[in-house]
Amino acid sequence: MQSFLQQLPALVGVLVGALATFAVTSAAERARWRRAQAVRWDDRRLSAYAEYAHAVKKVISLCVRIAAHRGVHPYNDRLSPEEGMPALVAAEEERTMKWEAVLLLGTDRTVVAARAWHNSVFRLQRVAEGEPIEGTWADALDAVSRTRREFYEVAKQDIGIAVGDAPESYEWQLARLTRLQDAS
DSSP states (O other), X not given: OXXXXXXXXXXXXXXHHHHHXXXXXXXXXXXXXXXXXXXXXXXXXXXXXXXXXXXXXXXXXXXXXXXXXXXXXOOSSOOOHHHXXXXXXXHHHHHHHHHHHHHHHSOHHHHHHHHHHHHHHHHHHHHHTTOOOSSOHHHHHHHHHHHHHHHHHHHHHHTTOOOOSOGGGGSOHHHHHHHHHHHO
């Protein structure tokens, strides 16, 4: 019994060492797994945000081209409503499909910003459909530009990309050109 008692401190030391090694290894593995998951979800969010933005831009482009045909926008690349409306319906359906990924993967702030952006685009769609809107076409383009900028700023913050100090870098050039043409 005495030899056992003499070896007990060594056995306790080995046991404490094994438990400490297990705890540290487990914590390190959990941290590594969390980092891998964060990178994985950031990649998926980046894809969802980029695909959604591309789909919204397609809707905007079609709206502008149809509005130009209606004489509302001074754009040379016109598209008749007969040709453009089916394409606009398809683009809006694609935007709606991409929206689901933003809803699923996006943070609350990004979802709100994305919703504000596509809600502002609805005004352009009304013009493309030949419906009246509140305010002017230039006001509608400014709203689209502003909400686009807000979406990109929030989305970049969400995935850890620096936003930068120049908010005008996100300004939509088409809105700026329209304002300049309206001023002259």
